[in-house]
């Protein structure tokens with residue numbers, strides 16, 4: 001896929017899992033952040049194509065970070081990742097054409113489905129990966 005991704009989660013294990021799935025799919029992980037403040041700073045520095053954003057985090061939570069990222073770049077793809085009981089999260093991103101939501105716990109399939117939708121990647125488009 002070759003797209004640049006920033007992974008945000010306060011759990012190191014969760015970041016490692018997301019990284020594994022994305023790298024297997026051919027995406028380039030350009031950074032990892034452990035809280036919302038780091039996420040906003042790293043987003044500004046790196047201008048990634050995609051951000052995976054945990055919601056429950058110290059310092060600045062993921063929803064606040066999402067709104068800050070949106071002020072900086074309305075077109076960046078952002079996937080919020082949180083437990084299913086936080087329905088208000090899903091509602092906020094439902095109105096954002098460049099936003100996505102996946103509930104925890106998630107599979108590689110769940111994550112990559114959301115990634116493909118936002119980055120307009122076709123599963124059959126393997127030719128670009130070969131080269």
Ligand SMILES: [Mg+2]
Nearest residue numbers: 010054056057
């Ligand atoms: Mg968390």
